[in-house]
Amino acid sequence: MKYVLLLVPCVLSLCTPFYNIIEPRLGGFPFFYWSLLLLVPVSALFILAAYKGEAR
Amino acid sequence: MIENLNWPATLVFVFFFAVVTVMGFLASRWKSGPLDVLHEWGLGGRRFGAWITWFLLGGDLYTAYTVIAVPALIYAIGAYGFFAVPYTILIYPLLFVAFPRLWAVAHRHEYITAGDFILGRYGDKWLALAVCATGIVATMPYIALQLVGMERVIQALGFHGEGIFSHLPLTIAFVILALYTYSSGLRAPAMIAFVKDTMIYIFVIAAVVYIPTQLGGYGAIFDAAGAALDKKVAASGGKVAAGLILKPAQIMPFITLAIGSAMALFLYPHSMTGILAASNGNAIRRNAIALPAYSLVLGLIALMGYMAHAAGIQVSNPQDAVPQLFLKMFPSWFAGFTFAAIAIGALVPAAVMSIGAANTFTRNFWKPFVDPNLSPAKEAGLAKLVSLIVKLGALLILLVMPTQFAIDLQLLGGVWMIQIFPALIFGLYTRWFTGPALLVGWAVGTILGTWLSWGAMNWTPASNFFGWLSFSSYNGLTSVIVNMIVAAILSPVLRGSTADQTTEADYQDRRVPA
Helix, strand or coil, X not given: CCCHHHHHHHHHHCCHHHHCCCCCXXXXXXXXXXXXXXXXXXXXXXXXXXXXXXXX | CCCCCCHHXXXXXXXXXXXXXXXXXXXXXXXXXXXXXXXXXXXHHHCECHHHHHHHHHHHHCCHHHHHHHHHHHHHHEHHHHHHHHHHHHHHHHHHHHHHHHHHHHHHHCCCCHHHHHHHHHCCHXXXXXXXXXXXXXXXXXXXXXXXXXXXXXXHCCCCCCHHHHHHHHHHHHHHHHHHHHHHCCHHHHHHHHHHHHHHHHHHHHHHHHHHHHHCHHHHHHHHHHHHHHHHHHHCCCCCCCECCCCHHHHHHHHHHHHHHHHHHCCCHHHHHHHHCECCHHHHHHHHHHCHHHHHHHHHHHHHHHHHHHCCCCCCCHHHXXXXXXXXXXXXXXXXXXHHHHHHHHHHHHHHHHHHHHHHHHHHHHHHHHCCCCCHHHHHHHHHHHHHHHHHHHHHHHHHCCHHXXXXXXXXXXXXXXXXXXXXXXXXXXXXXCHHHHHHHHHHHHHHHHXXXXXXXXXXXXXXXXXXXXXCEEHHHHHHHHHHHHHHHHCCCCCCCCCCCCCHHHHCCCCCCC
């Protein structure tokens, strides 16, 4: 159960209908691309949090 | 044959190739151990800490074929090719949660393959054989595709041969690879991975910073690519589904392909080898945090497919898009550097894949079924030999069969590989499922997945499950769900062996301080 937070980035990455849009753009990137690319480091932060939480 | 050769690019290419060849042979002395036992040759003696594992797994999972094929897919059909990003977001939580358990139990019982664990856990050598066969069959075309990636860049250097000479540079490169893998084992790709990954990071950063300045920024790149893809859709009369975002019918295939690919990835023998070679479970956890750096790079590499559109690259084979982009945008020497990075990027996974396949062939087929009294020295000797045969087999696939065949086989390989998910991943947590039930589930899933993929014209990755679903779903995912249901229904009925070498404590790696 303690790993349930790890599901957050996974579920977000699969909410495809919600990010399958062009606007708002960021730095020229359509939303589809920048949101997914941003989610990569965010998912790493979630795993880091799980790692720290586990070590305690 | 070489009259059109791009000499500056070729010289840089050959230089880096020579450097890694020397490293490959010297690697046998690195963190040295007795290379005549299998876990030394085939797992580097389990001495790889978090850093080496990061380079090795990164070099192993993000292959040359990926670097060529993902932007090729983006170039050809747009957003759908970006499934690689959610896919790589899904794999690391799984790696973090499940695989330290596998590492711990493997370390305790000296398992070096998935099949070893299955045999120890379920006491069922037929289930272990199924896992072994699946791994080998799925890996061979994957190695062949590494060669495809390598060949694309060799051709981009300007090399064009006739007949048997057309594959000459590739054959030479591969024979060299086979020889140093034979002598150094997993240490060779681990060492080369440092060079490969560093080179990949350099060329990706150079590309994503420099190319947009030449093409009017990312906004202009996306606009140009969107226009090119729309034109393609219009030209096909709406038959081709392509665009900057997904068409409604592509959404479910996109989601299910990401899930299915993520479930299959760490089941491949080469992933398993990279994971089990870690020196402790925490090295794996820390890698689950740090490996997403490669996913970011992969996402950026994918966008090079769009840069190719914006740069006006027109190629009939989308796999040539990225090499041609680099030739057009960069000086020759830097294009040569990039091509060397991609070619070396093929060597690391090809070596690890052949080692993984050789380990499982020796441990889960030869030893239990042919020669139960295999001595440790003979075991290692046999694995080395098999690694040679596996590579030659992959080379043969490429030489005698059309490239499309290797691509189809690799796609099917994913559908097959995922079928060992219930036995392996569920097995890390429970012994409730029984060996025979899992074996039947595996067989049903494999046959069903293959059947679903057998399209009217060609192999197709997704289907609507004989019309039962209102959308298309990745066949690997659909069939593994059926596999799980079959295994769950049959487990109370088909009891099989109750043997289990492992205890719950064996799955905890934290008893030993890292």
